[in-house]
Amino acid sequence: MKNDQEVQPLNQLRMEYERDILLESNVPQYPFPLFEQWIGEAMNSGQPEPNAMHLATVDGDGMPAGRIVLLKGCDEHGLTFYTNYNSDKGQQLEANPRAAATFFWPENERQIRITGQVARVDETESDAYFQSRPVGSRLGAWASAQSQPLPNRAALEKAMEAVSAQFADPMTIPRPPHWGGYRLKPITFEFWQGRRSRLHDRIKYSIDEAGAWTIVRLSP
Numbered sequence: 001m002k003n004d005q006e007v008q009p010l011n012q013l014r015m016e017y018e019r020d021i022l023l024e025s026n027v028p029q030y031p032f033p034l035f036e037q038w039i040g041e042a043m044n045s046g047q048p049e050p051n052a053m054h055l056a057t058v059d060g061d062g063m064p065a066g067r068i069v070l071l072k073g074c075d076e077h078g079l080t081f082y083t084n085y086n087s088d089k090g091q092q093l094e095a096n097p098r099a100a101a102t103f104f105w106p107e108n109e110r111q112i113r114i115t116g117q118v119a120r121v122d123e124t125e126s127d128a129y130f131q132s133r134p135v136g137s138r139l140g141a142w143a144s145a146q147s148q149p150l151p152n153r154a155a156l157e158k159a160m161e162a163v164s165a166q167f168a169d170p171m172t173i174p175r176p177p178h179w180g181g182y183r184l185k186p187i188t189f190e191f192w193q194g195r196r197s198r199l200h201d202r203i204k205y206s207i208d209e210a211g212a213w214t215i216v217r218l219s220p
């Protein structure tokens with residue numbers, strides 16, 4: 001495809017970050033209130049998909065794999081997202097229940113990186129969230145064998161027609177057994193605030209075996 005637009009060379013793209021600062025003296029002792037504050041500010045900034053996070057897993061050969069998922073809940077127990085348990089990420093998490101999540105909010109000039117252990121949320125919680133989804137999304141969860149090869153687009157649409165006929169009453173669409181939530185229980189959080197001249201602020205929280213959080217500033 002030909003692109004007639006003038007495009008700036010990538011190596012000349014440059015942006016100064018100067019919207020905010022992050023100081024040890026101003027951060028809470030525990031990371032969760034700061035996480036909730038930053039995600040709230042991202043939501044209020046008007047940028048699209050403020051709850052989108054990059055989720056990194058590792059496959060059985062040790063090859064990293066990344067994709068975006070949507071954060072659907074967050075509290076001191078962890079970060080919840082929903083997916084197909086048979087998908088590539090689902091299989092990777094079942095075999096190796098550790099993950100890294102990264103948020104980037106350009107409007108706030110902020111990044112948060114989280115690492116932790118992953119576990120399925122309980123079935124009643126997945127059921128409740130599934131039933132809160134629009135009908136099309138609920139049917140789509142049945143129609144799509146996420147991450148499996150498809151011969152063509154028509155095959156997916158045919159599968160959707162079949163499940164739409166099978167579950168004609170939207171009140172009785174059950175959650176597929178292969179679909180539900182995972183919760184990432186953090187063991188580290190890193191808060192990154194962009195600053196001038198690439199001298200960014202990085203504050204990292206780590207939890208020790210006794211459950212105490214420690215804070216360290218990292219070089220940018």
Ligand SMILES: Cc1cc2nc3c(=O)[nH]c(=O)nc-3n(C[C@H](O)[C@H](O)[C@H](O)COP(=O)(O)O)c2cc1C
Pocket residue numbers: 049052065066067068069070071081082083084087088089090146147
């Ligand atoms: C903005 C955005 C939001 C997404 N949200 C989800 C999600 O919440 N759950 C999900 O399973 N896939 C979501 N996806 C699709 C995933 O990125 C990915 O394509 C899919 O989960 C298959 O990944 P896997 O093959 O690594 O399992 C989203 C993609 C984008 C771009």
